[in-house]
Amino acid sequence: MGSRTPLYDNHLAADARVVDFGGWDMPLHYGSQKEEHHAVRQNAGVFDVSHMTIVDLSGARVREFLQRLVANDVAKLKDHGKALYTCMLNADGGVIDDLIIYFMGATDYRLIVNAATREKDLAWIREQAAQYDVAVVERAELAMVAVQGPNARNLAAPLIDARYRAAALALKPFYGLQAGGVFIARTGYTGEDGWEICMPAADAPAFWDQLLAAGVAPCGLGARDTLRLEAAMNLYGTDMDESISPLEAGLEWTIAWEPENRDFIGRAALEALRNSPDRQRFVGLLLEDRGVIRNHQKVLVDGFGEGEITSGGYSPTIDKSIALARVPAGDYDRAQVEVRGKLLNVRIVNTPFVRNGQIRIDI
Amino acid sequence: MDELPGDLLYTVEHEWLRREDDGSVTIGITDHAQGALGDLVYVELPEVGQDVEEGGEMAVVESVKAASDVYAPIAGEIVEINEALADDPETINSDPYGEGWIVRMQPADAIDEEALMSPNDYQQFLDELDD
Numbered sequence: 001m002g003s004r005t006p007l008y009d010n011h012l013a014a015d016a017r018v019v020d021f022g023g024w025d026m027p028l029h030y031g032s033q034k035e036e037h038h039a040v041r042q043n044a045g046v047f048d049v050s051h052m053t054i055v056d057l058s059g060a061r062v063r064e065f066l067q068r069l070v071a072n073d074v075a076k077l078k079d080h081g082k083a084l085y086t087c088m089l090n091a092d093g094g095v096i097d098d099l100i101i102y103f104m105g106a107t108d109y110r111l112i113v114n115a116a117t118r119e120k121d122l123a124w125i126r127e128q129a130a131q132y133d134v135a136v137v138e139r140a141e142l143a144m145v146a147v148q149g150p151n152a153r154n155l156a157a158p159l160i161d162a163r164y165r166a167a168a169l170a171l172k173p174f175y176g177l178q179a180g181g182v183f184i185a186r187t188g189y190t191g192e193d194g195w196e197i198c199m200p201a202a203d204a205p206a207f208w209d210q211l212l213a214a215g216v217a218p219c220g221l222g223a224r225d226t227l228r229l230e231a232a233m234n235l236y237g238t239d240m241d242e243s244i245s246p247l248e249a250g251l252e253w254t255i256a257w258e259p260e261n262r263d264f265i266g267r268a269a270l271e272a273l274r275n276s277p278d279r280q281r282f283v284g285l286l287l288e289d290r291g292v293i294r295n296h297q298k299v300l301v302d303g304f305g306e307g308e309i310t311s312g313g314y315s316p317t318i319d320k321s322i323a324l325a326r327v328p329a330g331d332y333d334r335a336q337v338e339v340r341g342k343l344l345n346v347r348i349v350n351t352p353f354v355r356n357g358q359i360r361i362d363i
Numbered sequence: 364m365d366e367l368p369g370d371l372l373y374t375v376e377h378e379w380l381r382r383e384d385d386g387s388v389t390i391g392i393t394d395h396a397q398g399a400l401g402d403l404v405y406v407e408l409p410e411v412g413q414d415v416e417e418g419g420e421m422a423v424v425e426s427v428k429a430a431s432d433v434y435a436p437i438a439g440e441i442v443e444i445n446e447a448l449a450d451d452p453e454t455i456n457s458d459p460y461g462e463g464w465i466v467r468m469q470p471a472d473a474i475d476e477e478a479l480m481s482p483n484d485y486q487q488f489l490d491e492l493d494d
Contacts, residue, residue, distance in 0.1 A: 028401075032401075292430065
């Protein structure tokens with residue numbers, strides 16, 4: 001038996017197929033992954049993401065610490081509640097984890113890191129924090145749900161304390177707000193509008209039930225993966241890991257090169273790779289033949305070499321197979337993927353594949 | 364769990380076989396198999412006329428989650444494939460024992476019932492998997 005979130009009984013009540021995910025018993029789907037996917041694109045769905053790790057940092061030097069710890073620059077966070085997506089790197093420029101940082105107050109930040117990397121992340125953060133006298137507090141007592149979809153905020157709003165409801169609805173994308181004991185952020189991992197909400201564990205089961213009663217579909221990790229793939233949002237451990245830098249995982253936009261004298265961990269390694277002619281591309285693929293292209297399949301580019309699919313699968317919105325892949329440097333827009341000994345044709349496309357319910361590529 | 368169709372034979376690979384009046388055998392995957400795979404999105408079928416060996420790869424069913432081989436439960440020749448699955452693979456989810464059939468084979472040899480499972484045996488096999 002793995003760890004269980006405060007919503008475990010709610011999942012069983014909704015007929016979840018439960019699977020192990022990084023030591024957690026989590027819902028894969030509640031009947032049909034495809035229907036859950038469509039619910040999020042067209043209306044609203046809710047995910048239990050309580051397995052993710054919430055870490056609060058505080059201290060007079062916390063900003064200086066984060067400017068050393070992560071590749072993006074928390075100096076961009078000027079307003080309270082503003083969020084920043086970033087990677088935390090090792091000295092070689094490899095990604096230890098990707099995370100979201102919320103600016104909570106002058107000396108307070110909240111980090112949300114992945115579940116499967118919890119222990120190494122906490123150890124790394126504590127090790128680096130020691131010399132900055134920053135307090136690192138894991139908030140394991142909080143549950144977290146992500147309610148996502150074009151109607152998600154409107155359906156969830158009646159469940160928010162009336163004193164904070166208007167402010168919650170007024171949140172701009174990538175901003176959060178502390179609403180009593182609940183933290184509400186307009187963020188997500190689906191390519192749709194919505195909120196991610198942290199709350200005391202004891203409040204989560206009733207909150208979940210009320211969302212379902214309001215018509216929000218319970219959604220499992222399966223739909224979470226197809227939604228994030230369509231949105232071309234990276235998955236840690238799949239699209240990047242400690243041997244891959246953000247430069248070769250499509251995450252250059254999360255690296256703050258300026259100011260030049262900000263010495264974040266991994267900077268020297270990234271600088272060396274930045275203008276290298278051999279730097280691999282990280283691209284979106286659309287399968288033009290029938291079939292499904294999947295993780296780890298080989299990508300062959302005539303005249304340029306070989307690459308690999310990091311995340312591939314079926315796109316329910318497009319009804320074709322799509323993938324993210326790391327491929328050789330060079331200027332080309334077609335390739336082939338080896339599937340069970342056959343070569344299938346793919347086209348390189350600009351990502352995201354889907355955003356806010358709309359297909360964004362030529363199909 | 365719904366009752367298993369009583370006129371079929373079953374395998375440990377969660378396939379079913381129906382003996383047709385003309386001596387051919389229709390083959391598909393069981394309700395348990397489709398449930399474990401989840402929403403099917405693609406089926407790779409063999410060619411009509413192809414000979415397959417017992418235990419050989421006969422088709423591939425791909426769900427949103429993963430690709431899964433379908434093994435031939437008997438040796439024989441493929442005499443018909445369910446071409447409708449090309450456009451509607453999800454038929455296997457909705458009607459695994461009916462419209463979701465995958466291939467029809469002409470067996471090379473007489474069917475060895477001892478090597479397959481009756482509905483009762485398969486039900487027991489499924490019950491033990493759940494334990």
